[in-house]
Amino acid sequence: MVHISSKIFGKIKQATRKYLRQGFRDNLRIYVQGGPGGNGYPKFGGVGGKGGDVIGIAKENLTLEDVYKSNRSKRYIAKGGRHSTHNFILGPPGEDLKFELPVGVTLVTDAGKNLGDLNNPDDQLVLAKGGTGGHSKNGYLGTKGQAYPVTLDLKLIADIGLVGFPNAGKSTILKGISHAKPKIANYPFTTVKPNIGILLYDDNRQISMADLPGLIEGAHANKGMGHKFLKHVERTKLMLMVADINGFQLGPQYPHRSCLENIMLLIKELEMYNKDLLSKPAMLVINKMDTDGALAKFNEIESQLKNLGGYFSNYPEEQRPEGKLKFYEIIPISAKENPESVKLLKERLRKIIDVIADEKEKESQTDVLEEVKSSLKERGPVLI
Ligand SMILES: Nc1nc2c(ncn2[C@@H]2O[C@H](COP(=O)(O)OP(=O)(O)O)[C@@H](O)[C@H]2O)c(=O)[nH]1
Ligand SMILES: [Mg+2]
Known part of the structure; x- marks a missing residue:
């Protein structure tokens, strides 16, 4: 079951350190x-x-x-x-x-x-x-x-990686939220050229964000850009999942997927590729909130997310992720029509990245301590 805990525009809950202990390792x-x-x-x-x-x-x-x-x-x-x-x-x-x-x-x-x-x-x-x-x-x-x-x-591609099916608004978000294009673009280990922007803050802090294009349903099985895409998600600190409030249809021969189905499919794709990805810090953005009936749909999704057990019971198994992905926060925005919402997203991202950095810092301190202790126990004080 997917556990999604969040308040819209609410306070970011202090992250548990569990994901660092058991989860994704960079x-x-x-x-x-x-x-x-x-x-x-x-x-x-x-x-x-x-x-x-x-x-x-x-x-x-x-x-x-x-x-x-x-x-x-x-x-x-x-x-x-x-x-x-x-x-x-x-x-x-x-x-x-x-x-x-x-x-x-x-x-x-x-x-x-x-x-x-x-x-x-x-x-x-x-x-x-x-x-x-x-x-x-x-x-x-x-x-x-x-x-x-x-x-x-x-090696990181960027601090934040945009994850979403085509047309969700990833490129629009990146363009609206970032100020500069870094000159790095030289990632020898990637075959996909990620589009990267830098989020600049008033205190000169910079956070990088990558649009990694090419995630489609079936990507874990190497459909579309498949593995090429998914393996790069590993190289970010935070996954920013983007879904279109109106859902998505890849083409006329594909079924239309609602927004919630999209989210589930995205989680499923990540899980099928590598279940450790679900322990990465993640945040959810619901985009295109300016479109007709978006708010009603959003409210519906919100209640469905709260009652996922019920929703899943009539959800086809092959589309149902087994693991849990915890979103720090769910933020509705309109990347195209509402710059204020994009600005808010930018502030929330900063907070989350800072929380993650704090956690890492604490974790690495205990890690070193434990290692020194165990190395002394194991092999005497000579080697380190
Ligand atoms: N109505 C509306 N359209 C949007 C919004 N954000 C993006 N779009 C449109 O959705 C389409 C896909 O956006 P794009 O950023 O290219 O999506 P990507 O494939 O995820 O990178 C484009 O036509 C955008 O103009 C939004 O907030 N509202
Ligand atoms: Mg794009």
Whole structure:
């Protein structure tokens, strides 16, 4: 069932921190350690094997949550090189540790060193080099591999991503709400060129908003721009869902969908692609409130949203999302006819983005504390 809690123009409820704990992950801190080099063999001038490297490989349609789930210890340690022996004068090298990371991550060590980006599928990056083997010039002692914590950050396309079926008014909203076009537009990891605007506030705060076109019914199954679109929704802090109060019809051969059906279908599309998307912060905008009978329709939708259980019981299963998406707020606007409503939307967005930032801040503080504690417990105070 979809849980939609909101008051129109009401106060933003303090966000629960649950979504940050369990939900969508846009960064992950891991520990990497290259293997140590093997020792040399002084008697025969034998050289120890090189330690294995830790190597990240970019893969499409992978999330940081997948990475976390595949190795909950978050430790990536490559094998050491073998010592030189009288049988193996050249010690065999340690095996590299290779693992997959999402396209669009950037990797930075705690010391602030940027290890690089993974922008395209199959890109590879050495995160920690293995140590060199022992030989005559280093006293036949293999050296340790590089070792440090690394933060994986999913590069953002924008703070806010506009999500909606065609014709809902996304482009009109973006145009009406944003003041400037940033010069960035260089997102090597995207194949869709997002249209981005900057929301400028009186205190010079800037928030970026992207119109990611191409979401249609069936997108999760790669209809339309499908995955290309949906994977970019991941790279925003807030989903701004836009629905036309009059509903939507893709074409004459498609059924007409009411506004509420639209909302459900949008949620369903997100869920079918990746259910973690439902734990992203979201807000709902009902657009075209200037059109005939819009207010009556809006009131009806409002009561239906309050009584979703009843509405869902006669709702076809294939259109019914299983998960819950919590909207911070539902805002009726007219992007085209009512600049005041757009201005209000802009203010509400600012508030929400600030709330999200606060939550992240608190979360990252506890995260670090917990990690330090567990690292001390696990491996003694040496590594971090
Ligand atoms: N009546 C009315 N029309 C609107 C409003 N916002 C957008 N439109 C119209 O709806 C159509 C689709 O808008 P657009 O921004 O291109 O939608 P997008 O496909 O979601 O980007 C255009 O003809 C807009 O002029 C609105 O608030 N009221
Ligand atoms: Mg558009």
